[in-house]
Amino acid sequence: MTTPESKTTLPLVHLGITTPEELSALFADLRGRFDADCACAHDESSWKQFRDAWLGRKSGVLTLVTDNWLKPATAELKRAVGAGLNELRAHVESQIEARRVAIESGTEASALRRERVDLSLPGVHRPVGSHHLIRQVFQEIEDIFVSIGFSVVEGPEIETPYYNFEALNIPEFHPVRDDMDTFYLELPSSSDKNTAKTPLLLRTHTSPMQIRTMEKQKPPVRVIVPGKVYRRDNPDATHSFAFHQIEGLAVDTDITFCDFTGTIEYFVKQFFGPSVKTRFRPSYFPFTEPSVEFDVSCPFCGGTGTAASGGTCSKCKGAAWIELFGAGMVDPAVYGFVNYDAKKVSGFAFGIGIDRLAMLKYGIDDIQVFFQNDVRFLRQFP
Ligand code: PHE
Numbered sequence: 001m002t003t004p005e006s007k008t009t010l011p012l013v014h015l016g017i018t019t020p021e022e023l024s025a026l027f028a029d030l031r032g033r034f035d036a037d038c039a040c041a042h043d044e045s046s047w048k049q050f051r052d053a054w055l056g057r058k059s060g061v062l063t064l065v066t067d068n069w070l071k072p073a074t075a076e077l078k079r080a081v082g083a084g085l086n087e088l089r090a091h092v093e094s095q096i097e098a099r100r101v102a103i104e105s106g107t108e109a110s111a112l113r114r115e116r117v118d119l120s121l122p123g124v125h126r127p128v129g130s131h132h133l134i135r136q137v138f139q140e141i142e143d144i145f146v147s148i149g150f151s152v153v154e155g156p157e158i159e160t161p162y163y164n165f166e167a168l169n170i171p172e173f174h175p176v177r178d179d180m181d182t183f184y185l186e187l188p189s190s191s192d193k194n195t196a197k198t199p200l201l202l203r204t205h206t207s208p209m210q211i212r213t214m215e216k217q218k219p220p221v222r223v224i225v226p227g228k229v230y231r232r233d234n235p236d237a238t239h240s241f242a243f244h245q246i247e248g249l250a251v252d253t254d255i256t257f258c259d260f261t262g263t264i265e266y267f268v269k270q271f272f273g274p275s276v277k278t279r280f281r282p283s284y285f286p287f288t289e290p291s292v293e294f295d296v297s298c299p300f301c302g303g304t305g306t307a308a309s310g311g312t313c314s315k316c317k318g319a320a321w322i323e324l325f326g327a328g329m330v331d332p333a334v335y336g337f338v339n340y341d342a343k344k345v346s347g348f349a350f351g352i353g354i355d356r357l358a359m360l361k362y363g364i365d366d367i368q369v370f371f372q373n374d375v376r377f378l379r380q381f382p
Helices: 020-040 044-055 061-070 075-115 133-146 193-197 208-216 257-272 332-337 354-362
Strands: 200-202 221-230 242-252 278-285 288-297 321-330 346-353
Touching: 020 044, 020 061, 020 075, 044 061, 044 075, 061 075, 133 221, 133 242, 133 257, 133 354, 208 221, 208 242, 208 332, 242 257, 242 321, 242 354, 257 278, 257 288, 257 321, 257 346, 257 354, 278 321, 288 346, 321 332, 321 354, 346 354
Parallel strands: none
Antiparallel strands: 221 242, 242 346, 278 288, 288 321, 321 346
């Protein structure tokens, strides 16, 4: 089959072309073929193939036209062949370039279509953490005390027996040590004689920070100390070998028992709500005198001992009061350890168990959940 481009392999005389009219029909034919094929080049690789087929230097159609039609043309036709060829070349070159541009913008358009951002798609979900409930309760209590002039300090969890016991008026063979018998640390032997002899332990309460604070500063002192403490307790729903306390200490020249109970009452009402009542009962701590236990009227049954449903309140077990924490006026003996003049200063101290307080306020019945890091629990307190 002879196609318009296959005719370019033959000289004009072989094609029987002798007049300018026949020649221009021949060129028109070829151009029509070009136009038809050009439309078929729809991507980069077919476009390249097409371009080479027409403009390829060795055997492209235009080269063949030059070699087979122009060069051997008769003198009469040469001019017309030259003109036809130039016209065709200009057309071919401009169309091929136009096609390239069209294909490129087409790929761009389809790439854009493919990569279009769909704003209605849900984004990548990255879970955001939150403060642990214990930290939240610390924060809540810190805010209350900071608002009445206390500042927050922190201390070491690894303590010396001196700070944990002796300076708090608990000598070595005092019976309260039994309750606090705790985790002593076996340290690698040190060449330094002083440290080699000092046993260390995990603090059993935050009270050592009373001593450390008073050693560092003169009265007035108003601090609270949030932190972790450790005791040799077997784990159950209300015991853990690690738990949390906030120590409070206020010492000045004129602090009375009234300041003490007023401060505690302010805190308890802020924390549990204005309708709760407080009471204190005599207690004993070696480093406070007098010592008390603070109770709060049960915030859940309104201090009646009876639940709204009529039965016994499950929170206070019908007692109407809930034991909150230990406290007292600083024992003058303690001032002796920090070079305060016990005749001139007075003050109070308290130690709040945070885990217990959080359990009470948020209705949690097992202390262990604070330490298990189960997100199903943690998520309930965002
Ligand atoms: N440190 C005591 C305890 O852990 C609590 C306490 C602190 C009591 C301060 C009185 C004053 O049991």
